[in-house]
Amino acid sequence: MEIVQPAMAGTLESSDCQVTVEPGNNGIEFNLESVVINQFGNQIKKVVMETLKNMEVSQVKISIVDKGALDCTIKARVEGALFRSVGQFDHLPWGGAVR
């Protein structure tokens, strides 16, 4: 998947996270701000990287402001931002890349 335009998903509510993706040409540029960074920073990064890999994204600037979201929420928000960035709102690959 190639990032076409900047897009966001998620909120700044407790237990949610806000994900912003922008086109990049320097690999994956990852930026994280989290209320639980000291305890879950690596885990959040791992989930994001796995999700990007799964969606076959290799060039992106991705910024996350996390308010203590669970892994499943983070994954869903990243996927949501990616699909918005390519303008895909129908025929999402449920059960395929998104599971």
Next chain:
Amino acid sequence: MINAVGRDIPDEILKATGKEVFQGIHYRDGYTYKKDGPVTRCVSDNTRSKLVDSIHDALIKCNIKDGMTLGFHHHFREGDYIVNMVMEEVHRLGIKDITICASSLGKAHDPIVPYIEDGTITNIQSSGVRGKIGQAISSGKLKGLAIMRSHGGRVRAIESGETRIDIAFIGAPTCDDYGNCRGIGGKSNCGVLSYALVDGDYADQVVAITDCLVPFPNFPAHISMTKVDYVVVVDAIGNPDKIATGAAKPTTDMRKLMMADYCTQFVVNTPYFKDGFSYQTGVGGASIASTISLAKIMKERNIRMRFGVGGLTKPMCDLLANDQVDCLLDTQDFDLDAVESVKDLKHFRISAGEYANPFNKGAVVNKLDFVILAALEVDINFNCNVVVGSDGEITGAQGGHPDTAAGAKCAIVIVPLLQGRIPAVCTEVTAVTTPGESIDVVVTDYGIAINPKRKDLIDAMRGVDLPFKTIEELRDIAYSMVGEPEKVKFDDKVVGIIESRDGTILDVVRKVKEYTFADN
């Protein structure tokens, strides 16, 4: 050296403080010592006035100088103006190396952070700190060590002479020109002055600061003129809206109500729940809800409480108003109903020493059947942390937590299993602030764990329809939902110590390291 809760206390800290490591909650039972006493300057000339014009003048009269220790109380909580007003004047005078010995500090005291940074304040002793002071300490800005001690522990430290207060500042809702202070009346009514009584008794010099000067005698005095050197009248000693709030609305949060219900069901199934029992609870939503549901069962079963202790709130005072308890013993009033209830003849004011000092010949906490507590974290050894956030930053206070847990026959901690993504039940708490040996039961929204050493309580609960689990099971449920948290990374630099109520060292707090990802 490893202490009795498995924490490694660095030798240089033991050397620098002259303290021992924690060796169990009753390690110092029977300890014999001579109490300290204040250096007292007499007032016998009947023409001498104690009134001074300003805090500045009081500081000059008290010969404020570098290195002094100043005492403060926290009855005005987040509405307190006293600490900031005094420290601003101390700073203006160019004084350095001040030790603040407060019964607690909160976010209201954020304005003193610049004085920590510039060396005006170099040591802090408190039940705890919140907000920017906590951040300043955790980032290593305080030159000396922060000492976190319980309410009982503070009285012990002062009475034993471990901490000597040079000047105590007592915010007094009402005061006369000769220094008789009362917690009642005026604009900043806080009900009681329990935490300040030891300052009155043991500080060399005592300055009463009031915004409501009343005619002599302001009786019955909570702190007597016999202990007060100077009286200062200022425009405002606090913000009444933040001192005692209106009674908190009973929670409608189903999770808290469920935990409250679990807690009450546990309480009423113990052998201690019988006519004449005693009880203390905190101010959290679940604690308040459990008091309300307990009152209902007491009425149904015709069981009467002998005494209630606290940190009081409306539901506790309602027990007195509804004649369900013989008397209340009061150290602090959290809402206006509690402040109002102080007028009741069976609502007794007690000092922090009477309440909780382990170096007394016995304190009220030792007579408690139940205490209902909260915590930031509890670990699988039942150790509790109420001071250091899971991110490693200091953000809470011991209060009476370790005192009541050690004293009560049944100490119950109520915690939601998850606070956002943070598991409240974990393998090892960030800092031990109440030792697990004094915690008997942990109530969560996912189940209840009884400390395995309390075989009597485990037996008492046979056949009781509550979701009992082991503490390890609770932790595993939490980790299965949020993942296992990484350990916070700390520097070697120790920024504070968590003192046990008896003055030994329970744990140390280190400077938090800036976070870096593992693989780059």
